[in-house]
Structure formats: structure tokens, C-alpha cells
Amino acid sequence: MFEVTLSRFFKKYDTLRDYSLLSLLLLLSLILMFYGDKNENNAGIHLIAFVMLDKINTPILALQQVLNTENENSLLKKENAFLQMQLSRLKEMEQENGRLRELLGFKSMQMYPMIPAKVIGYNRQAGISAIQLEISREAKIKKNMPVLSARGLVGKVLQVSGRYATCQLVTDRNFSAAARVQRSRVEAIYQAKEEEVGQLIGVHHRSDVLQGDVVVTSGMNSLFPVGLVLGVVTRIEKDERELFQKVYVKSAVEFAKLEEVLIVNTEDVL
Template sequence: MVLCAMLAAALMYADARFTRMEPVRAQLSTLVAPIQWVVSLPSDVLNWGALALSEQRALVDENRRLREQILTLSHRVQRMASLTAENVRLRELLAATRERDIPYITAELLSLDPDPFTHQMVIDRGRRDGAYVGQPVLDASGLVGQVTAISAYSSRVLLLADASHALPVQINRNGLRFVVQGVGSYEALNVQHAPDTADIREGDLLTTSGLGGRFPPGYPVARVSSVIHDPGEPFARVTAAPVAQLQRSRHFLLLFPPAMPIAPPEGELAAPALEAARAVSGALVNEETR
């Protein structure tokens, strides 16, 4: 034992004082590596088994949730089939224009803004993919926000929760229109200037109204969580919770809604109107002379 201790001290001294011991140490590390691997093998096997069991349990739970979700969605699809057919018949009866499917592309989360006073994220779609400033962004549950800046391969998205974000919405139940604004929290949105006598209730679904031409109509935005009536105040305090999973979603959809028709300038509109008025007045004069 004393001999081994003296040999170890001599080796440590030689390793500290001379550089020639580095190749020897490297060779010894190579020789010892299989022994270290064999010694650590039982613990690695146990860790792998525990991880595999936990992942399997998580997969089983996720599979169960997905099956329940499939059943729920299939029930809704069965109901929506008849409603869609009825909607088509009514549109044909009224000679209304048929709604077109909105094209989209998928995107994935790259990073979140670390600033606690802003609510923004970066996604992996950019100018080369057709993304543009003002483009609506959705997840599997509802509206997430809109694109505010783009680069060649990525885009920055302003979330609904940001205090600087507002958009027009309507109540899905009765069509009343309001403006929803973020408050800097992922869990709440403010419904601005809701009259105290307005027919708005807890649980009402707020969807995009299509006003302003940026967000297409009909996409879910939030659900009313509280309505507080203050006696003597003209407006009620209405709070809504976003339906989108702003803190958990990693995959998104970027919509490409059709361009809104733009009204012609005043000068271009005046000439055809003037010609039509002259034609009508000329026809009236001819009838009077007859």
C-alpha cells in the first residue's frame, strides 16, 4: 500500500512537472475507458428503462386523449355535414356568393421574445415562403396573432396578448361587434367599450368579424370569461380568455386570405357616375318632349 501511494505521488509529480506524461495519460485513459463503460452500464440500463417506461406512459395518455378528441371531432363533423349542405342550399336559394377555402402554410416556433413586457415570437417561415406583414397566424384552437416583421427565412409574430394588439371581433351567438385588446397577459383580453345594455354573456365565443380586411371572418379569438356591470357606468367591464394555446403551441398556420376590394379614387368614380346621370337625365328629357 505504501509502495502504491509512493508510486501515485511520483506519477502526480511527474504529470505536474513534465509534459511527457500527457501521451501516457491519454493511453491510460483509452485503456480504462472500457472498464468505465462496463461499470456504468447497469446504471445506464436502469435510466434507459425508466425513461422508456415514462415515455410509454406518456404516449399511452396522449393516445387516449387523441382518441377522445377524434371522437369529439367526428361527432362535430357529422353535424357539420348536414349544416354545410343546408348552407349551400340556402346560398343557392339567395343567389349568394359561395365562400372560398383560404389557402395556408404551416409554420413552427423558433423562439419567444424574452422581454416580459412584449408578447412576440419568431416562426420558421419568411419572405421566401410567401409570408407578409399583417398575415394572420392561427394554431389548432384559434387566432394567435399577426406577422409584424419578416426576413428571408423567418417572421416575427405579435401575439394577441400583447398590450399593443387589438382587432375587431363579433359575438358568434348574435353578431354584436366589439374590439378586443391585449392586456399583457396570456390569460385575459379586454373587450373595449361594451355598452352596459349589450347582450353579451359569460361563455360567448368571440370570432373575427372581418372588418378592416386583415383577419378573415369566422375564426375563433376568445371566449368571454366575465361580465361586470357597474351601476351608473355606460360601459360594462368585459374580460375574455384567448382560445388559442399561446404559451404551449409550437405549430401554426399562416393564412392567405383573398384581397379585399379597394374602392376607386374619387376622381375615377366621378366620371362614370356623371355619365350615368347624364344618360338618365337625357332619357327623362326625351320622354317629356314626347
């Protein structure tokens, strides 16, 4: 608002300045004509007049220059904001393409048909850990189908309604799966315990399990194919007086960054 007011002022001032200068020159001409050669200070009169005009005009021109600079800065800021927005959008597209390429590469190595789905919401209230998925209408999604990311097992389909499905996460307290320590082939049951951490149930205290071991699905039930990554062993608690050791597994999936997943059609083998 202030800039607009100043702009209007300067436009009016430019017009007024031109008229004032013309009027002053006419006045000086009349004075010179009146005095003729009798007045030896004609040059002095001219000089004084132009000095006065310059004194008035200089600060106004300086203010006008400041206003022009501010206008240019405002335009540059707008252009910069627009470019930043475009750059942000390009980065989002680049990251999405990277995730999709990773999923497609993972999908090409699997023997089961994979159905892509987009994560559109989370539900982690009252001990329930689930995500909402958007699927195509043509997708033949059924309850208990495994849900994967490129990093490992995300969970399983809990229910389907039209273009949407609910996925129970491996972090849900009611989730369990037949598991195996990949290195030593020790069998156990994976049971969710707390946020992104599960426990291997039934591991004998003499079984060969080490911190850093990768835990995968064993395929000993009909829900999950063999070899899906559940996570990595992060902590082991042993007590010689106890028959079983406590083995804790951190999920391989970064759930906070989950945006796309693959649903495994275990009914149709490629």
C-alpha cells in the same frame, strides 16, 4: 475505479489460489509418502488442509459474488436509462404527431391557404408579446398575415426576414381586432390588456353578453378573416351609470405550449 481494482485483485487471486492449492496438495502428498502407513492421521491431515482452504476461500468468493452482482446492477441501470430515453423520445414524437394532425384537420376546414411554421422563440420583454417563427424559404409570408393554432388566433406577422418571421401575439398591448360575440352577434373591438386576457371595447351596457360566450373575429377589417376564435368571456363588469360594460376575454390559445402554428395567406382565397 473501485470495481476495476477489485476485479484485478480477484483475477490475481484466482491464479494464486490455484497455485497455492496445487502446492498444498503436493506438500500433503510428500507428507503422506514420508509417513506412509505409520501415520494413522493421514485422513485427518487431508481434512484439516481442505477445511483451512475453505475458510480462506469462502469470504473471497462471497466478495466476488457481491462484485458480480454490482456489475450486473450497473448494466441494468444503464439499460434502464437507455430505455427511458427512448420512451421519452417516442412520447415526444407521439405528441408532435398529435399536434400536427390537429393542425392539419383544422387546415382542411379553412378556405384560405395555410403555411406551416415552427415556434423557435419567445419575446415578452418591455410589454412586447411576440414569438419567433421558422418558415420555409419558398413561403410567401407578408406583414399582417394572421397566425393561427388549432385553438384559435395566435396573432399576426409583424416582420419577415429570410427563413424567419416575428409574430405579434394577441396578448400584446398594441394588438387589436374587430370582434363579435358568437352567440348574440354583438360587435366590439378586442384589445389586449394583460397576460392572455383582452377586453371588448364598445359593448353597450344593455348588450347581450354572458360569461362563457365565445368571441371570434368579425371580419370587419381586411386583416383577419371572419370566425377566428379569440377567446372566451371570463368576466363582465356593469355599471348602469356607464354607457359601456367591461367585458374581459381570455385567449383560447395556450401560448406556453405553442410549438407549431399556421400562417394564413389572406391574399389567395382557395
